[in-house]
Amino acid sequence: MSFVLDGVGLTHANGFVALEGIALRAERGERIALIGPSGAGKTTLLSLLGTAVRPTAGSASVLDFGLFSGSTATIAQTAPSRALRARIGTVHQSPPIPGRQRVVTAVLAGRLGRWPAWKGLLSLIYPQDIAGAQAALARLDLADKCFERCDRLSGGQLQRVGIARVLYQQPDLMLADEPVSALDPALAQSTVRLLAADAEARGATLVASLHAVDLALANFPRIVGIKNGRIAFDRPAAKVDDALLHDLYASEGQDLPMLANATRFAPAANPNPAANDAASRAACC
Amino acid sequence: MAARPHDPAARSRLIGTLTALVVLWPLFQAAEVRPGALFDPANLKVIGNFLGGFLPPETGREFLGYLGTATLETLAIATAGMALAFCLAVPLGYLASGAARERPTLNPLTRGLLTILRGIPELVWALVFVRVFGLGPAAGVLALGLTYGGMLAKVYAEILESVDPAPAQALRRSGAGRPLAILYGLLPQASKELASYTVYRWECAIRASVVMGFVGAGGLGQLMDQAMKMLNGGEAASILLTFMMLVLAADALSGLLRKGLDTPPAPRATPFGWRSALLALALPLAILASFRGLNIDFTALFSTDAARSIGEFLGGFFPPDLSAEWLRKVGKGLWETLAISIVGTLLAAVAGLLLALPRPHAPFGVLLNALRSVPELVWATITALAVGLGPFAGALALALHTTGVLGRLYAEALDNTPPTPARALKLAGAPAGLPFLYGTLPAALPQLIAYTLYRWEMNIRMAAILGFVGAGGLGQLLYFELSLFHYAQASTVIAAMLLLSIAVDQASAWLRRRLG
CATH class of the missing domain: 1.10.3720.10 (MetI-like)
Structure with a gap:
């Protein structure tokens, strides 16, 4: 069993109900797409599976490790959960990679959870598995960028570096939060196919939230529709019909979100207004 | 795959590290870094005795009296020095800045003067003025005034140049003179930064005036110098605590003043409210009190006698020894x-x-x-x-x-x-x-x-x-x-x-x- 959620709910400290009454289970090697309007709770569900947040109601277990519901929202990093976390890989919507890091280091960081600490430290001085990083990058057509700095890449390339990191990590449970939001339609199609093929080849479980409905239907055997923090439907891709989808996206107008008309966005820069003030302060006396 | 892949950046990193070591080694030699000296038994005994004397800090009535006077003197030196610096910085900054000029000039004369004023550390000015005017706060005030005047003028000039020049240019083209073009076109954009920097500098001036006591220019520094020379740990501890409180208080006050700059003005004909009125009252009072308290005899400073002794003194500096x-x-x-x-x-x-x-x-x-x-x-x-x-x-x-x-x-x-x-x-x-x-x-x-x-x-x-x-x-x-x-x-x-x-x-x- 890859994960089991039973009556899981998550209520934020400010009273906002992000998830409610979620019952979902996945066998090892299943591939599931989460679809639904924005703000429905897809990202929260993925963070819950990624052990980033703890459910406030119900019971959950991920990779046979129980996550008990409790009042604190985050899980303290303890030894067993570190071992668990090394087996979970997440593709984030905006890649969590510092701009000044080199691509090779960013990819190798995927295995920090498995490597002994000394190897992680050594890898900062000289990359410890260049061949491995290159192999992962080659699958995303980025082999030539191995030693570039990440801030020299385009938004789409950076997103694929984030995916290469997770491929390199080889997790048992792959989570992907809008993994192709910054890619053009053709690249998005081939990248999602790559994620699915990788999961299938390794017998890993893949759960991805996708904005484009056609992408989800074409690549995932099982589709879970989410709306207002609840599961709207959970059925094989073949049994998802237009009426069901229009009902799911009722709040977003007439058209279903498709790959061709997907709105793309680049990760926003993070300007630091405090920096100038502090710099003038440093210059003082 | 034929050859093991390798990191192309490794070689330059290695060379960089080695170069840094080669450059740093003689520097560490020149700075005579000897960590062993920290644990030398003789040194340990001296510093141990001294630090041992820290507790309890000196709280004798007579000493506290000195400490209070010295603290006030330090504050007064800083405030008076800043007032002098400001009076110097406004005209010099105006002359040095290229802001609101029809064509940019480099102003080599003013800029050169500013470089000399701020290039020579205030402590050196103080040391020189102590030789001319004798021991006392006058040397400190003048030294602060000159160095900080140079610094403020340079930064004022740069701030005015850094804001959008279009409003001032438009005013000039419709016939306004340069001073008015700056007041109407540039100052509204730059005022917050100018004020904020001035407050920062005042905070720095307090620290600087503490230090100038070490060359005999009065205030807390002079007291500290005496305590150190007599290895009086208790007095040193009290003075250090006073430093800390003074600096933290200045920090807090300057933070408060800068926060005040963020409050939008009231929608009235005159934007000045009770806060501005309070400031307008307190500032001149503080400056006046500082000069009065320090008892600086400016007539003596600017008399022909003083001018002659300055001239003679400065004459001694020329020509420099270039052997x-x-x-x-x-x-x-x-x-x-x-x-x-x-x-x-x-x-x-x-x-x-x-x-x-x-x-x-x-x-x-x-x-x-x-x-x-x-x-x-x-x-x-x-x-x-x-x-x-x-x-x-x-x-x-x-x-x-x-x-x-x-x-x-x-x-x-x-x-x-x-x-x-x-x-x-x-x-x-x-x-x-x-x-x-x-x-x-x-x-x-x-x-x-x-x-x-x-x-x-x-x-x-x-x-x-x-x-x-x-x-x-x-x-x-x-x-x-x-x-x-x-x-x-x-x-x-x-x-x-x-x-x-x-x-x-x-x-x-x-x-x-x-x-x-």
Whole structure:
């Protein structure tokens, strides 16, 4: 069993109900797409599976490790959960990679959870598995960028570096939060196919939230529709019909979100207004 | 795959590391870094006895009276010095700035004057003025006024040049004169930054006026100097505590004033409310009280007698001693000064980063504030006891003060770094410490380096005067020669300080252009 959620709910400290009454289970090697309007709770569900947040109601277990519901929202990093976390890989919507890091280091960081600490430290001085990083990058057509700095890449390339990191990590449970939001339609199609093929080849479980409905239907055997923090439907891709989808996206107008008309966005820069003030302060006396 | 893949950057990294070691080695030699000196039994005994005397701090009625007077005197010197500096900076900044001019000019004359005013450290001005006007706060006020006048003028000029020039140009084209074009077109954009910088400088002036007491210009520094010379730990402890409280209070007041700049003006015909009225009343009163309290006899300062004695005194500085032997000595002093600044800054960067890392900040924040509030020169008097006179004492003193400053800035920069990369790695199971190295540090590093370079720039100037209390470098040479009335030699050292300051200015402007 890859994960089991039973009556899981998550209520934020400010009273906002992000998830409610979620019952979902996945066998090892299943591939599931989460679809639904924005703000429905897809990202929260993925963070819950990624052990980033703890459910406030119900019971959950991920990779046979129980996550008990409790009042604190985050899980303290303890030894067993570190071992668990090394087996979970997440593709984030905006890649969590510092701009000044080199691509090779960013990819190798995927295995920090498995490597002994000394190897992680050594890898900062000289990359410890260049061949491995290159192999992962080659699958995303980025082999030539191995030693570039990440801030020299385009938004789409950076997103694929984030995916290469997770491929390199080889997790048992792959989570992907809008993994192709910054890619053009053709690249998005081939990248999602790559994620699915990788999961299938390794017998890993893949759960991805996708904005484009056609992408989800074409690549995932099982589709879970989410709306207002609840599961709207959970059925094989073949049994998802237009009426069901229009009902799911009722709040977003007439058209279903498709790959061709997907709105793309680049990760926003993070300007630091405090920096100038502090710099003038440093210059003082 | 034929050959094992290898990292193309490895070779340049290795070369860079080796070069850094090769460059740093002689610098550490020149700064006479001997960690063993910290544990030398004789030194340990001296510093142990001294620090042992810290408890309890001196609280005798008579001493507290002195302490109160000295504190007030320090505040008055800072305020009066700033008033003088402001009066100097407004016209000079106006002349030096290219803002609101029809065609840009470089103003070599004004800019040159400003370079000389701020290029010579205030402590050197103070030392010189003490020779002319005798011991007392007058020398401190004049020294502050000149140096800070130069600094303020330069920064005012630059701030006016940095804002959008279009409004002022439009006014000029419709017939307004330059002063009005600045008042109507540039000042509204620049006023907050100008005021904020002036308040910062006042905060700095308090620290500087503490230090000037060491050359006999009155205030807390003079009291500290006496306590150190008599190795009176109890008195030193009381004075240090007073420093800290004074600096923290100035910090808080300046924070409050700058926050006040953010409040939008009231929608009335006159935007000035009770706060402005209070300030308009308090400021002249404070300045007036400062001058009255210091009892400076300005008529004596500007009399023909004084002018003659200044002339004679300055005449003694010319021509500077340019003999090969003396130049070699000054060159060695320069090198030592550079070494002290680099070693001190490096030590501080390492210690500051270590103190900035732990979460929560609180206990370390107190330590950083304490380190920061004691000026370098005061630290130098203490480190000189711990490791003996010489450049190592100077490097340690710089390191102690700079650790406080950098640690606080580093902590701020790290807090402002996007947390997502490190969090993602933590969620992927990375062991403790590695999420920081892989996720946070790469993003924060440019800022940390920029802060360190800024501070190094400050520290080069500071290293030049630490020698006044026997901590090596150019300052030691200058103090020595001045106390022997060897003015020709002293003048060469002052020229060297000026050159060093100009070189640092140019180098840091170049570096910032490259990094920015």
